[in-house]
Amino acid sequence: xxxxxxxxxxxxxxxxxxxxxxxxxxxxxxxxxxxxxxxxxxxxxxxxxxxxxxxxxxxxxxxxxxxxxxxxxxxxxxxxxxxxxxxxxxxxxxxxxxxxxxxxxxxxxxxxxxxxxxxxxxxxxxxxxxxxxxxxxxxxxxxxxxxxxxxxxxxxxxxxxxxxxxxxxxxxxxxxxxxxxxxxxxxxxxxxxxxxxxxxxxxxxxxxxxxxxxxxxxxxxxxxxxxxxxxxxxxxxxxxxxxxxxxxxxxxxxxxxxxxxxxxxxxxxxxxxxxxxx
Ligand SMILES: [Zn+2]
Numbered sequence: 001x002x003x004x005x006x007x008x009x010x011x012x013x014x015x016x017x018x019x020x021x022x023x024x025x026x027x028x029x030x031x032x033x034x035x036x037x038x039x040x041x042x043x044x045x046x047x048x049x050x051x052x053x054x055x056x057x058x059x060x061x062x063x064x065x066x067x068x069x070x071x072x073x074x075x076x077x078x079x080x081x082x083x084x085x086x087x088x089x090x091x092x093x094x095x096x097x098x099x100x101x102x103x104x105x106x107x108x109x110x111x112x113x114x115x116x117x118x119x120x121x122x123x124x125x126x127x128x129x130x131x132x133x134x135x136x137x138x139x140x141x142x143x144x145x146x147x148x149x150x151x152x153x154x155x156x157x158x159x160x161x162x163x164x165x166x167x168x169x170x171x172x173x174x175x176x177x178x179x180x181x182x183x184x185x186x187x188x189x190x191x192x193x194x195x196x197x198x199x200x201x202x203x204x205x206x207x208x209x210x211x212x213x214x215x216x217x218x219x220x221x222x223x224x225x226x227x228x229x230x231x232x233x234x235x236x237x238x239x240x241x242x243x244x245x246x247x248x249x250x251x252x253x254x255x256x257x258x259x260x261x262x263x264x265x266x267x268x269x270x271x272x273x274x275x276x277x278x
Contacts, residue, residue, distance in 0.1 A: 002024065003020070003021050003022050003023065003024050003222070003223040003224065004020075004021055004220045004221065004222055004223055005018055005019065005020045005021075005051070005052070005055055005084070005220065005221045005223055006018070006019050006021075006203055006206075006217070006219075006220050007217075007218040007219050007220070007221075008206065008210070008215045008216060008217050008218060009215070009216045009218060010182075010186075010210050010214060010215050010216075011175070011179040011182040011183050011213050011214065012179060012214060013172070014171070014172050014174055014175035014176070014179040015169055015170065015171055015172065015179060015183050015213075016056075016169070016170045016172060017167060017168070017169050017170075017206065017210065017215075018052055018055060018056055018167065018170075019165065019166070019167045019202050019203055019205075019206045020048050020052055020165055020166045020167070020223060021164075021165050021201065021202045021203060021223075022044070022047065022048045022051070022153075022164045022165055022166065022223060023161055023162075023163055023164045023165070025047070025086065025164075025223055025224060025225045026040075026043070026044035026048065026153055026161050027160070027161040027164075028225045029043065029044070029047055029087070029088050029225050030043060030044065030159075030161060032225075032262075032263055032264055033088065033089065033090045033093045034093045034094065035090055035093040035094070035159070036093065036094045036095065036159060037155050037157075037158075037159035038098055038100050039073050039076075039090060039093055039094070039095070039100055040153065040155050040159055040161060041153045041155060042073075042076065042100055042101075042129050042131070043076055043088065043153075044153025044161060044164045045129075045131045045151040045152065045153050045166070046065060046067060046076055046078045046088070046131055047086055047088050048151055048153065048164060048165065048166040049065070049078075049131050049135050049149060049166055050063055050064075050086070051080050051084050051086050051166075051223060052149070052166050052167075052168045053065070053080075053109075053135060053139075053168075054080040054082075054111075055084050055221060056147075056168055056170060057143060057145075058111045059082060060082055060113070060114075061082070061111040061113060061114075062079070062080070062081050062082070062111065062113070062114050063079075063080045063109070063110070064077060064078065064079050064080075064109070064110050064111075065077070065078045065080075065107060065109045065110075066078075066107070066108045067101070067105055067106070067107055067108075067126060067131075068106045068108055069101045069102040069103070069104065069105035069106070069126075070102035070103060070104075071097075071100060071101040071102030071103075071105070072092060072095030072096060072097045072099070072100065073090060073091065073092050073093070073095045073100045073101065074090070074091025074092040075089075075090075075091045076088070076089070076090050076091070077089045077090075081114060081228065082114060083221075083222075083224070084221065085224055085225075085226045085228075086223070086224075086225055086226075087225060087227050087228070087262040087263065088225075089261045089262055100129070101126075101128075101129055104125070105125075105126040105129075106123050106124070106125060106126060107123070107124050107125075107126045107131065107134040107135070107138070108121065108122075108123050109121070109122050109123075109124070109135075109138055110122075122138060122141075122142050124137050124138045124141070125137075131149075131151055132149035132150055132151045132166075133149075135147075135149045136148060136149050145170055145171065146170065146171040146180075147170045148168065148169040148170075148187070149166070149167070149168050150166060150167045150168075150191065150192035151165075151166040151193065152164070152165060152192070152193035152196040152197060154197055162199075163196050163199065163200075163201070163202075164196075165192075165196055165201075165202030165205070166202070167192045167202065167205075167206060169183060169187075182212075182213050183213065186209050186212065186213050187209065189209065190208065190209060192206070192209060195208060195209070227260060227262045227263035227265065228262075229260040229262060229263060229265055229267075231267050231269075231273070233260075234258040234267035235269055235273055235274065235275075237258050238256050238258060238269045238273075238274065239274065239275070246274075249270075249271050249274070250271050250274065250277070252271075253270070253271045253272075254270070254271060255268050255269065255271075256268075256269045256270075257269075
């Protein structure tokens with residue numbers, strides 16, 4: 001897997017552009033979750049958009065972005081840790097109804113320090129299934145930074161991921177009207193998601209769009225799907241069970257199988273793994 005996020009400056013270094021190539025990462029995530037084709041595209045855009053947000057806006061934070069709605073797919077969640085390292089979860093990955101989302105879906109975005117402290121949370125409406133627009137609205141309202149998001153995940157007729165990527169464009173504090181005009185004219189020629197649907201690699205799409213905006217390459221960050229579960233987190237999950245069940249495990253010296261929602265790994269937790277009672 002060679003997924004990366006590449007950073008550039010354009011328009012006399014007054015706009016920052018981050019472009020993610022997330023094809024392998026999203027394919028792995030979709031494979032683990034077992035998503036049906038319409039869910040795969042939505043899930044891929046959620047994972048890619050959350051990762052770009054984390055790297056651009058909150059690189060030392062753990063960022064979670066969830067879609068809440070009353071439709072057949074249930075909750076979709078992206079969980080991105082500093083790195084960026086991502087994982088995700090879909091409540092019902094193969095809904096019977098091709099209409100994946102229900103009415104009035106919401107995007108709930110939260111960030112916390114990896115140690116667990118300090119949670120900031122915001123909710124924005126999700127119109128149809130446009131995650132890029134919802135993240136853009138969040139940035140305008142909560143961060144007051146002019147940011148444009150483009151996200152696309154394409155699949156073949158069997159639901160295999162063909163291409164996945166995303167791009168965010170952010171104005172730096174010293175950008176002026178003429179720089180915005182340069183960026184706008186680049187974006188008017190063609191759109192990032194349309195190029196990806198034509199089979200362009202995300203980096204190639206960036207180069208096509210910003211060829212006349214004096215792009216300067218800043219660097220790359222690797223991107224990977226990796227779960228953080230362990231026997232320790234499985235024991236914590238068992239400890240959170242209701243007191244009656246927990247007592248039953250202790251007294252009968254039973255075992256509890258705990259499956260990780262993010263990667264499917266199973267852990268066997270037995271009575272002797274549990275910390276002693278107070
Ligand atoms: Zn796991």
